[in-house]
Amino acid sequence: MAVTAEAATAVWESPPDVMGPSAPVPRAIFWSGIAALVSVGGGVVAMQLYYAIQGGTLTPACVQGGISPELFGARGVCNIVTALNAAMTSFFLYLGIALGAVAIVAGSVLYSRQDTRRKKEHCITGAILGVQAVVVGAFLLWFRASDPFTFAFQFLNFERIQDYWGGFLRAAANTVILAFAGELGGIVVGLVLSLLALSKRRAVRAPARAYINFFRGTPLIWQLSFFYFGLNLGLGLGLSGYVSAIVIFTLNTGAYAAEVFRAGIQSLERGQMEAARSLGMSYPSALRYAIVPQAVRRVIPPLMNEFVILIKDTSLIIVLGLTQTQLDLYNYAREGFADTFNATFFVVAALGYLAVTLPLIRLVNMAEKKLRSGLVSIAGAPT
Amino acid sequence: MTNAEDKAVVRLEGIHKWFGDHHVLKGIDLELDAGEVQVVVGPSGSGKSTLLRCVNMLEIPSQGHVWFEGRDITDIRTDLNEVRTRMGIVFQAFNLFPHMTALRNITVALQKVLKVDATEARDRAMEQLARVGLAGKADAYPGALSGGQQQRVAIARALAMRPTLMLFDEVTSALDPELVGEVLDVMRQLAEEGMTMMVVTHEMGFAREVGTWLIFTDGGLAVERGKPKEVFANPQTERLQQFLAKVL
Numbered sequence: 252m253a254v255t256a257e258a259a260t261a262v263w264e265s266p267p268d269v270m271g272p273s274a275p276v277p278r279a280i281f282w283s284g285i286a287a288l289v290s291v292g293g294g295v296v297a298m299q300l301y302y303a304i305q306g307g308t309l310t311p312a313c314v315q316g317g318i319s320p321e322l323f324g325a326r327g328v329c330n331i332v333t334a335l336n337a338a339m340t341s342f343f344l345y346l347g348i349a350l351g352a353v354a355i356v357a358g359s360v361l362y363s364r365q366d367t368r369r370k371k372e373h374c375i376t377g378a379i380l381g382v383q384a385v386v387v388g389a390f391l392l393w394f395r396a397s398d399p400f401t402f403a404f405q406f407l408n409f410e411r412i413q414d415y416w417g418g419f420l421r422a423a424a425n426t427v428i429l430a431f432a433g434e435l436g437g438i439v440v441g442l443v444l445s446l447l448a449l450s451k452r453r454a455v456r457a458p459a460r461a462y463i464n465f466f467r468g469t470p471l472i473w474q475l476s477f478f479y480f481g482l483n484l485g486l487g488l489g490l491s492g493y494v495s496a497i498v499i500f501t502l503n504t505g506a507y508a509a510e511v512f513r514a515g516i517q518s519l520e521r522g523q524m525e526a527a528r529s530l531g532m533s534y535p536s537a538l539r540y541a542i543v544p545q546a547v548r549r550v551i552p553p554l555m556n557e558f559v560i561l562i563k564d565t566s567l568i569i570v571l572g573l574t575q576t577q578l579d580l581y582n583y584a585r586e587g588f589a590d591t592f593n594a595t596f597f598v599v600a601a602l603g604y605l606a607v608t609l610p611l612i613r614l615v616n617m618a619e620k621k622l623r624s625g626l627v628s629i630a631g632a633p634t
Numbered sequence: 635m636t637n638a639e640d641k642a643v644v645r646l647e648g649i650h651k652w653f654g655d656h657h658v659l660k661g662i663d664l665e666l667d668a669g670e671v672q673v674v675v676g677p678s679g680s681g682k683s684t685l686l687r688c689v690n691m692l693e694i695p696s697q698g699h700v701w702f703e704g705r706d707i708t709d710i711r712t713d714l715n716e717v718r719t720r721m722g723i724v725f726q727a728f729n730l731f732p733h734m735t736a737l738r739n740i741t742v743a744l745q746k747v748l749k750v751d752a753t754e755a756r757d758r759a760m761e762q763l764a765r766v767g768l769a770g771k772a773d774a775y776p777g778a779l780s781g782g783q784q785q786r787v788a789i790a791r792a793l794a795m796r797p798t799l800m801l802f803d804e805v806t807s808a809l810d811p812e813l814v815g816e817v818l819d820v821m822r823q824l825a826e827e828g829m830t831m832m833v834v835t836h837e838m839g840f841a842r843e844v845g846t847w848l849i850f851t852d853g854g855l856a857v858e859r860g861k862p863k864e865v866f867a868n869p870q871t872e873r874l875q876q877f878l879a880k881v882l
Contacts, residue, residue: 525692526729526788530743530795531719540742545733 271367280358281373284380287351291388294343295335302334303327312336316400323591324410331403335395348388354381404593411593415583421576422583423603429493429579430562433500437561438554440501441508446538448513459509466506474499476570492571504561511553515546555615559608580604642701643668643799643830644689649698651684651854658684660854661698666847668798669828673835673845673862677877680851682834683726686803689832690721703798719747722792723801726808728784730776736763736787737772740794748795762790766820782813789820800824802833838881842866850874 273281309320313329322328334340358378365371394402412419447459466474479495482488490498519542527537566581578586584600587593642665651659658681666672674682687693689700691707691714699708707717730739740759744750750758763769766786776784785805792800802821806814818840825831825844835841841848841862848862852873858865869875 520727520729522725522727522729523731526725526731527743528715529690529692529718529721529723530791531715531747532743533715536746540746541731545731548733 270369270372273367273369273373274365276357276361277365277370277373277377280354280361280377281380282377283350284354284358284377284384287347287349287354287384288380288387289347290343290350291347291384291391294347295340295391298334298337298340298343299331302330302337306330307333313400318400318404322404323593324404324408327410328400328403328408331407332395332399335391335399344388344392347384348392351381351384351388354378355385406594406598408593408595409599411591411595412587412599415587415596418575418583418587419580419599419603422578422580422600423607425577426562426565426579426603427607429496429500429565429568430558432497433504433561433565434554434558436497436501437504437508437557440505441510442512442543444505444509445512445516448509449516463506463509466503467510471499471503471564472567472570474503475567479571492568492573493577496565496568496571496573500561500565504557507557508554511550511557512546514553515550516542518549519545551615551619555612555619559612562604562608641668642666643670643703644832645701646685646689647699647701649685649688649695649700651681651688651693652696658854659688659695662849662851662854662856664849664856666799666830666832668830670846671825671831671833671844673833673841673848674851675835675838675841675848675877676851676857681854682851683803685851686723686801686832686834689799689801690718690723692723715747719743719795720797721799721801722795722797723803724785724788724792724805726804728776728781728788728808730784730788730791732776735773735775736768736779736790739776739787740791743791744794758794759790762794763787765793766790767816780813781809782816785809785813785817786820789817789824793824798830800829800831802831802835804834804836806835806837836881838866838878850877852877 306326307330309318309326309329310333313325313332314320316332318325318329318332354377358374358376358381362371362374362378365374444459444463447455448463450456450459475496478499479490479492483490483495523541523545524537527541528534532540565579568577568579569582569585573582575583575586580600580603584596587596644664644666646662646664649659649662650657662681662685664672674685676682684693688695689702691700695708699706701707702717702721705712705717707714730736731742734742737756737759740762741752741755744755744758745752760769760772763772766789768783768786768790771779771783771787776787779787789805805821806817809817814837818837821831821833822840822844833841833845843862845862848860848865849856850858850865850871850873857871858869858874865874866878869878
């Protein structure tokens with residue numbers, strides 16, 4: 252085997268280049284598509300940054316457009332619109348659209364005549380980027396021709412929320428705490444439930460199934476209010492709304508996680524359990540050493556999905572009558588909106604959610620890759 | 635129920651097995667003394683794998699008794715986990731734990747079941763890996779091993795428990811033809827060292843050469859039995875004649 256491998260290396264220094272070379276024209280189409288997108292996107296962003304940093308005064312155009320000086324955050328809003336209407340921005344937009352149009356036409360006309368894969372790829376990619384640049388550019392032109400003043404004032408008035416940044420940070424922390432505690436607890440509850448639900452004894456299975464079906468079959472918002480008002484207040488458990496929320500998130504996520512774990516365990520080959528048992532392991536030992544470690548690796552993506560859903564569902568704590576400092580991102584934004592009638596709060600809330608979820612998704616993808624590295628399917632095993 | 639006079643390592647008495655309405659085993663008797671190799675051959679669906687799995691109670695016989703080391707292990711009071719530590723089985727699909735290295739596959743049961751300490755478990759595992767010629771692959775995960783290598787690790791895993799009986803369930807059927815030999819060599823060597831073995835196989839050459847006793851199963855019955863060379867040389871039933879004509 253080693254000999255063959257060496258012989259192969261000697262003949263092929265590297266794999267053959269199946270893409271083939273490109274040529275100036277396809278390459279030009281490709282770069283024209285990229286330039287179009289950079290001009291439209293980068294140009295507009297650069298202009299926004301320029302005006303935001305330079306910080307001009309309230310222009311007559313703004314005042315005429317309805318941004319009167321006494322409005323809260325008028326200067327910042329004015330800068331945004333002024334930057335959008337600047338001659339230089341127009342130049343970037345039209346340049347991008349023109350380059351994009353060239354890439355679209357040239358790319359699609361010349362695509363079929365190319366004689367290497369790379370040339371074809373350059374043509375088609377240039378055309379696709381061109382389409383994106385034209386669409387974005389046309390949208391921005393249309394947008395600034397409509398009523399950018401109102402939009403910017405309502406949605407992009409960041410001065411409006413400058414006193415709320417600390418609150419937003421706390422709200423983001425609350426969102427993470429609620430979701431994380433609920434998910435962690437849910438994983439523990441779910442794992443136990445899944446094992447019960449997989450029992451061969453009906454007497455063990457039935458209560459677990461009833462629990463799972465109940466929590467999957469009723470709305471989370473109902474569970475929150477019923478637990479908090481019905482049980483907590485009614486039975487005098489004395490739990491705060493915040494703790495009640497974590498308890499219910501745990502119980503609810505547990506039901507969903509149980510189904511995820513059950514699917515993960517059932518996806519393992521029957522032979523894994525048989526192998527463990529035939530080595531003299533008890534059923535619990537077999538689960539602990541052979542089955543659960545494999546199932547956990549398999550269910551990371553669906554559990555992650557549950558977690559992302561839970562992050563968004565934390566907003567349902569609205570029914571619990573929490574104090575200002577216990578609110579999550581969405582409800583904090585609602586309060587801000589109620590104070591100011593300015594929708595910028597919702598924009599910032601969305602950014603807050605993304606700031607939490609995007610790194611999380613990335614982290615879990617990395618963890619998944621690492622865990623899976625030891626789990627290549629068994630070569631040669633019949634399936 | 636024990637019987638100290640019984641010198642057979644394993645004895646099956648009237649084993650029946652139903653899967654639902656399907657009558658897979660229809661009364662099979664068998665006796666195997668220490669150091670003997672019982673081979674079981676027969677067409678697919680004849681119940682030979684089920685028979686083997688009844689020996690270590692992975693399938694519970696619907697009727698009949700399995701005696702192991704003089705004890706009736708079909709007795710409901712038997713601690714099967716304890717019995718299975720002395721009865722190794724190797725499967726067609728290897729069934730190594732894919733999340734553990736070859737070494738860990740072997741040591742996990744030594745440590746968690748037999749409560750052997752980590753150092754000794756490692757020594758015993760390495761000894762068995764060396765015996766199957768895979769000392770160099772101790773830290774490899776199953777996914778990085780060939781089918782033949784995985785199956786040899788599976789054999790080493792069973793042997794490390796120091797069983798008195800080894801069961802082999804069509805262990806070469808899932809292997810590429812070129813990898814069959816390395817696994818059969820290990821089994822042959824094991825038989826020569828005096829291991830008591832029960833082997834379900836399609837490898838007729840191996841059955842003839844290594845088997846002390848052979849049974850030919852068909853339709854849930856042991857249709858023919860005897861010494862492999864004699865049975866092969868002089869098949870009594872038409873069914874075995876047909877079978878041999880096809881596989882030889």
